[in-house]
Amino acid sequence: MASALLKRTSFSAMKSVVGGFQIGAQSRAYAAAAVGTDLVSAATNVSLQKARTWDEGVSSNFATTPLKDIFKGKKVVIFGLPGAFTGVCSVQHVPSYKNQIDKFKAKGVDSVICVAVNDPYVMNGWASKLEAKEAIEFYGDFDGSFHKSLELDKDLSGALLGHRSQRWSAYVVDGKVKTLNVEEVPSDFKVSGGDVILGQI
Secondary structure (H helix, E strand, O other): OOOHHHOOOOOOEEEEEEEEEEEOOOOOOOOOOOOOOEEHOOOOOOOOEEEHHHHHHOOOOOOOOOHHHHHHOOOEEEEOOOOOOOHHHHHHHHHHHHHHHHHHOOOOEEEEEEEOOOOOHHHHHHHHOOOOOOOOEEOOOOHHHHHHHHHOOOEEEHHHHOOOEEOOOEEEEOEEEEEEEEEEOOOOOOOOHHHHOOOOO
């Protein structure tokens, strides 16, 4: 099965199957976003969708949140991951931030944000299951426009996920990236966890 999946992918570089993800090691290992990037300017006219129930979405007329409202005038730790309800994301990535939220607050961080290429209703259900809504703000990037704008997107069709996010983290002050960590492959969990970025703030 693994060899068949490899043959069906469009990547020409080495592939690996790790942690349930079919990963292609493309030539671009890192994102266009970098230290110093102003996220609001780099992702012009892009909004995110705060995690909510369907009824809350209807009552808000399906409102979205502009990036300037998320980042401007604030110290934010944000991390992106391939998808809600997936293995490493649920077992390691989110808990690494949730379990250390007091340490982030002690460093003056205004908010810790999790974003994925999912709709806000799935993100809400996932956040509730992880009991993380009190510590972390969850946002959906339903069409992937945020991640595409920053070249933090990844084709994970081999794992039946379609176009998703790479696994990454950033410390952002007043919209500008101060620290950016991007995993070599989304199945890795080496540089994007809470422990790493705590040491970088």
